[in-house]
Amino acid sequence: MDVERVRSDFPILRKGLIYLDSAASSLTPEPVLSKMLEFYREYRANVERGVHRLSVRATEEFEAARREVAGLIGASPEEIVFTKNTTEALNLVAAGREWGRGENVVTTLLEHHSNLLPWRRPGVEVRVVRPDREGRLDPGEFERAVDDRTGVVALTHLSNVLGTLSPVEEVAEIASEHGAWLVVDGAQSVPHREVDVRRLGCTFLAFSGHKMLGPTGVGVLYGRREELGRLSPLCPGGGTVREVTSGGHEFLEPPARLEGGTPPIAEAVGLGEAVRYLKSVGLESIRRHEEALTRRMLEELWELEGLEVYGTPPEEERGGIVSFNVEGMDPHEVASLLDTSAGVLVRSGHHCAMPLHLELLGRPQGSVRASLYLYNTAEEVERFLEAVGEIARSLR
Numbered sequence: 001m002d003v004e005r006v007r008s009d010f011p012i013l014r015k016g017l018i019y020l021d022s023a024a025s026s027l028t029p030e031p032v033l034s035k036m037l038e039f040y041r042e043y044r045a046n047v048e049r050g051v052h053r054l055s056v057r058a059t060e061e062f063e064a065a066r067r068e069v070a071g072l073i074g075a076s077p078e079e080i081v082f083t084k085n086t087t088e089a090l091n092l093v094a095a096g097r098e099w100g101r102g103e104n105v106v107t108t109l110l111e112h113h114s115n116l117l118p119w120r121r122p123g124v125e126v127r128v129v130r131p132d133r134e135g136r137l138d139p140g141e142f143e144r145a146v147d148d149r150t151g152v153v154a155l156t157h158l159s160n161v162l163g164t165l166s167p168v169e170e171v172a173e174i175a176s177e178h179g180a181w182l183v184v185d186g187a188q189s190v191p192h193r194e195v196d197v198r199r200l201g202c203t204f205l206a207f208s209g210h211k212m213l214g215p216t217g218v219g220v221l222y223g224r225r226e227e228l229g230r231l232s233p234l235c236p237g238g239g240t241v242r243e244v245t246s247g248g249h250e251f252l253e254p255p256a257r258l259e260g261g262t263p264p265i266a267e268a269v270g271l272g273e274a275v276r277y278l279k280s281v282g283l284e285s286i287r288r289h290e291e292a293l294t295r296r297m298l299e300e301l302w303e304l305e306g307l308e309v310y311g312t313p314p315e316e317e318r319g320g321i322v323s324f325n326v327e328g329m330d331p332h333e334v335a336s337l338l339d340t341s342a343g344v345l346v347r348s349g350h351h352c353a354m355p356l357h358l359e360l361l362g363r364p365q366g367s368v369r370a371s372l373y374l375y376n377t378a379e380e381v382e383r384f385l386e387a388v389g390e391i392a393r394s395l396r
């Protein structure tokens with residue numbers, strides 16, 4: 001992978017900052033920006049319902065984006081619903097499902113709040129599987145937690161705090177043995193590695209455009225065709241129906257029935273271009289690039305005195321996310337210092353994973369999180385490590 005070539009596509013990088021916050025939101029390359037501008041400049045019109053040439057072109061581009069997204073994860077286009085973000089995608093499943101009496105949801109202590117709160121529904125018991133202290137989930141724990149009253153197993157693919165990978169394929173088998181849906185939060189995996197929904201065995205997969213070089217305002221819900229058809233629309237209205245009379249209506253098939261109102265057209269078209277961009281660089285190359293940088297980062301941080309580093313040790317596979325605390329310092333203070341002293345931008349706080357910080361790490365103040373993407377370099381990692389080292393030494 002030619003990192004310098006990649007970097008030249010990202011205008012924000014010309015500011016000379018070291019952006020290590022892609023897990024919160026990624027940067028956007030020129031081809032994506034141009035594609036969205038092209039929509040506004042050349043064929044700006046509403047989709048699906050028009051017969052004039054601009055509407056036809058807008059619809060073609062919008063549907064082409066859906067095909068790109070489907071192709072990325074091994075799905076078919078009818079299984080792709082455009083949403084606002086991951087959070088909305090997960091809520092679409094939780095609110096659209098017809099819950100049976102006495103059903104339960106099995107989830108984990110690693111989850112982002114967006115894959116926990118939507119499952120807290122009246123009459124539904126939420127069972128939380130605990131990983132070990134480093135964030136490894138044991139499929140045996142799911143075997144014990146899942147039973148025939150389990151409606152949904154909701155699981156993150158890659159932890160947004162620890163970077164650890166979940167045993168999704170094993171959990172898929174357990175969920176399927178009990179007839180439960182497996183809902184995977186792919187917000188941190190789909191942008192960074194090859195993900196195939198059939199291989200994973202998930203029923204639903206949610207992810208966000210803004211974490212994968214796309215614009216804000218668009219996300220994706222993949223749903224296996226039959227199960228998608230069983231969700232009732234969260235937002236019924238224009239675009240969701242085949243026929244309406246003054247007293248009744250008949251909904252269209254998914255995805256249309258789940259995309260009420262005018263969708264985020266420019267954003268979806270931009271996301272389609274982001275997917276083309278990711279494919280042209282190659283997700284396997286991106287994964288390997290991040291893996292090398294992460295290993296270097298972890299090996300050094302692991303050895304630094306005065307630092308507490310979370311997640312699995314450097315030699316174990318994980319995504320490009322590293323969270324830590326400098327002993328005796330508030331994480332926000334560390335993040336602020338890294339910005340002002342070295343132009344290194346990292347995130348601090350609980351990263352929308354309070355149960356993990358409170359109940360697994362015992363760190364109510366949260367942590368500092370550095371996260372990598374295809375445009376980060378080995379030199380940036382060295383500068384980050386030096387800056388963290390200086391902060392840690394200043395407290396000795």
Ligand code: PMP
Pocket residue numbers: 023024085086087088112114115156158159160185187188208219352
């Ligand atoms: N799940 C995970 C694992 C995440 O990292 C995030 C974003 N921090 C979300 C869900 C929520 O994504 P969004 O804010 O785009 O809905």
